[in-house]
Amino acid sequence: MDFKYEIEGGNFSKAGTASSEVKKILKQLNVDPKLIKRIVVALYEAEVNVVAHAYEGNVTVKIASDKIQIIISDMGPGIPDVDQAMTAGFSTASKEVREMGFGAGMGLPNIKKNTDEMRIKTQVGKGTELELINYL
Amino acid sequence: MTGNRFYHALKVVEEACIGCVHCMNVCPTSAIRVDEGKAKINKDACVDCGMCLKSCPVGAIVVEQDDFNRIFKYKYRVALLPTVLLGQFPDEITEDQIFSALYEMGFTHVFEVDQAVDYLVNATKKYMKDEHQIRPFISPFCPAVVRLIQVRFPSLIDNIVRLKPVLDVSALYVRKKFENDGIKPEDAGIFYVTQCASKIASIKSPVGDYDVHVDGVINMDFIYNKILLLINKNKIKTAVENNKSYLKAKSIHWTLTNGEASQFDGRCLAIDEIHNVMDVLEKLEMDEITDVDYLELRACDHSCASGVLASNNRFLTVERLRKRAKYMREYCKDDNCDSVSNDMYKYDEFLKKNIGLEKIESRSIMKLDEDMMEALKKIEKVQRIMEVLPKIDCGACGSPTCTQLAEDVVQGHAKLNQCVFMQKLMTTQGLMTPSESFEISEKTWGKGRFDKNNNEQ
Numbered sequence: 168m169d170f171k172y173e174i175e176g177g178n179f180s181k182a183g184t185a186s187s188e189v190k191k192i193l194k195q196l197n198v199d200p201k202l203i204k205r206i207v208v209a210l211y212e213a214e215v216n217v218v219a220h221a222y223e224g225n226v227t228v229k230i231a232s233d234k235i236q237i238i239i240s241d242m243g244p245g246i247p248d249v250d251q252a253m254t255a256g257f258s259t260a261s262k263e264v265r266e267m268g269f270g271a272g273m274g275l276p277n278i279k280k281n282t283d284e285m286r287i288k289t290q291v292g293k294g295t296e297l298e299l300i301n302y303l
Numbered sequence: 304m305t306g307n308r309f310y311h312a313l314k315v316v317e318e319a320c321i322g323c324v325h326c327m328n329v330c331p332t333s334a335i336r337v338d339e340g341k342a343k344i345n346k347d348a349c350v351d352c353g354m355c356l357k358s359c360p361v362g363a364i365v366v367e368q369d370d371f372n373r374i375f376k377y378k379y380r381v382a383l384l385p386t387v388l389l390g391q392f393p394d395e396i397t398e399d400q401i402f403s404a405l406y407e408m409g410f411t412h413v414f415e416v417d418q419a420v421d422y423l424v425n426a427t428k429k430y431m432k433d434e435h436q437i438r439p440f441i442s443p444f445c446p447a448v449v450r451l452i453q454v455r456f457p458s459l460i461d462n463i464v465r466l467k468p469v470l471d472v473s474a475l476y477v478r479k480k481f482e483n484d485g486i487k488p489e490d491a492g493i494f495y496v497t498q499c500a501s502k503i504a505s506i507k508s509p510v511g512d513y514d515v516h517v518d519g520v521i522n523m524d525f526i527y528n529k530i531l532l533l534i535n536k537n538k539i540k541t542a543v544e545n546n547k548s549y550l551k552a553k554s555i556h557w558t559l560t561n562g563e564a565s566q567f568d569g570r571c572l573a574i575d576e577i578h579n580v581m582d583v584l585e586k587l588e589m590d591e592i593t594d595v596d597y598l599e600l601r602a603c604d605h606s607c608a609s610g611v612l613a614s615n616n617r618f619l620t621v622e623r624l625r626k627r628a629k630y631m632r633e634y635c636k637d638d639n640c641d642s643v644s645n646d647m648y649k650y651d652e653f654l655k656k657n658i659g660l661e662k663i664e665s666r667s668i669m670k671l672d673e674d675m676m677e678a679l680k681k682i683e684k685v686q687r688i689m690e691v692l693p694k695i696d697c698g699a700c701g702s703p704t705c706t707q708l709a710e711d712v713v714q715g716h717a718k719l720n721q722c723v724f725m726q727k728l729m730t731t732q733g734l735m736t737p738s739e740s741f742e743i744s745e746k747t748w749g750k751g752r753f754d755k756n757n758n759e760q
Contacts, residue, residue: 168683186589196678197670200458204588211589230675303675 174217174224176243179269182218185226189237198303204299206235209281212274213239213297217263219264220244221294234259234283237299245291255292304626311349312366312503315342319363320747324698326355326364331577332454332668332739336711337701340749341521348668350450352577353601366500366612369519371529374409377479377492381409382472382526383517384496386417386550386558387607389627390620391527396534398627402548404530404565412477413548416495418643419472420554420750426567426658430466431597439587439595440464442563443660446505447602450582453510456584457665462598465660469557470495470502470508474516475657481649492665498523498610501602523612535692549640558607561599568594576604671713685709693724701747721747 172185187209193203217224221243229236246252255276277287284300322340330505334348356364374380382405388656389512405413432441438479441462443449474493481491495517508513564571572595580600586592609617618620672678688709700721702708719725720743729735
């Protein structure tokens with residue numbers, strides 16, 4: 168079964184809505200609290216990324232008996248240099264975004280840290296698709 | 304302890320309950336349903352926060368207490384007082400009068416719980432230094448919050464400081480001191496006077512499953528009335544000048560909002576009122592709040608000043624306690640007048656060994672099933688049911704929200720046709736007769752509930 172959520176670009180006050188919903192579902196599913204924490208921290212970071220950089224995005228959560236897979240796809244600028252984006256502290260966030268306490272350049276590294284597998288598909292000028300997998 | 308039902312201090316008095324929705328709507332853990340015209344509390348979900356008691360229009364939710372006369376079974380009768388007790392009275396009533404009244408009613412010793420604050424602050428500082436990898440630390444002070452974390456936010460359990468709350472430290476100290484003074488343990492009865500339902504629950508079934516050295520609990524409103532009666536009848540004759548306790552300002556502030564947060568280094572936040580607390584815990588679970596060192600979380604608005612058994616207005620209570628703290632700050636410049644607080648350090652070795660808290664268990668109430676794939680099927684069912692429910696959360700089905708009814712239906716605790724919208728729909732479609740619909744609503748709201756006379760009584 169899939170759970171789908173929408174993310175609105177540029178609306179920081181709503182960032183975290185999808186993560187909250189997913190967290191509730193994972194608790195209802197009796198997933199280990201430590202794993203829930205990893206998954207929602209990763210998803211929250213990814214959500215903030217979409218809000219900060221893209222115009223709009225979608226979250227799809229797929230639950231299987233052995234893993235939880237989350238796909239976050241957005242329509243946005245894409246990532247020109249993925250390796251650079253994966254470097255802790257590197258950020259392309261605007262001054263405004265940083266002033267709101269986001270954009271410290273820890274997003275993708277933190278997502279990777281909290282997932283078992285992470286894949287990025289990105290096209291400059293089109294958008295990015297992030298796939299996160301955590302095994303149960 | 305697993306599998307055991309947890310002791311709760313809050314009880315519904317069935318004879319008094321009129322079966323309305325006030326308590327059900329405010330319960331932060333959705334622990335209340337209305338069935339057969341009475342509020343029913345789910346013991347697994349209740350955290351004893353007392354929101355239901357505060358909201359009840361007819362006083363049908365009460366806090367159980369021990370019989371006061373039990374104190375006379377003991378040769379030495381100790382009253383352990385919460386600081387907020389002194390905040391209950393108007394300025395005209397002096398501390399001397401209040402303490403005298405306590406001796407007059409039969410206590411032989413009076414200690415203030417918060418005399419242990421100084422010791423506990425230092426122990427907590429040491430704990431945080433030793434466990435520096437944990438961030439943020441969550442205060443173990445409020446038992447309702449600790450229980451809330453157990454049932455709704457289990458991933459944050461490890462953040463709770465594993466030290467016993469100030470009450471337990473005080474009780475341990477009194478016991479040990481008596482032992483040193485040659486008083487036999489069976490001769491001394493320690494009675495905790497409290498403004499708080501969750502503290503009672505934490506004494507009767509402590510989180511971490513240990514012995515609390517308290518022999519009984521007395522509700523603060525009961526003591527408040529007894530003190531006022533004695534003072535009004537001019538029955539105060541015991542001179543207590545020497546027995547009065549002088550608390551440090553920080554000890555007086557401890558149970559008020561910011562009482563803990565102001566004592567520690569780093570970024571410390573103080574959050575009061577249980578819905579505010581839940582909001583912060585939600586954010587904490589997603590690392591949405593970071594770089595915080597210490598979180599003081601209290602279930603009641605204005606912390607213990609608005610405990611369920613408090614009689615005075617909470618703002619006035621805070622005002623009086625601030626005045627007392629200001630006076631003490633000026634009076635106790637060298638900190639030496641709080642002799643009890645200083646005396647506790649003599650028992651450091653003993654206390655150090657006994658104030659640690661065992662593992663805190665998760666007892667999540669969120670899961671729909673132990674088995675994940677079964678739970679997933681249940682979520683699908685809940686979502687399908689939600690498509691037909693009105694989503695207005697009227698409570699007329701006996702569940703607090705439409706989502707909650709849907710979950711209750713899936714768990715087999717309720718029927719979908721308890722929803723009045725469903726009943727209307729089914730009767731117009733000829734799937735239910737008006738009298739069947741009536742019977743279902745009578746099951747929820749009680750026999751005879753819809754009779755005209757019943758409502759006029």
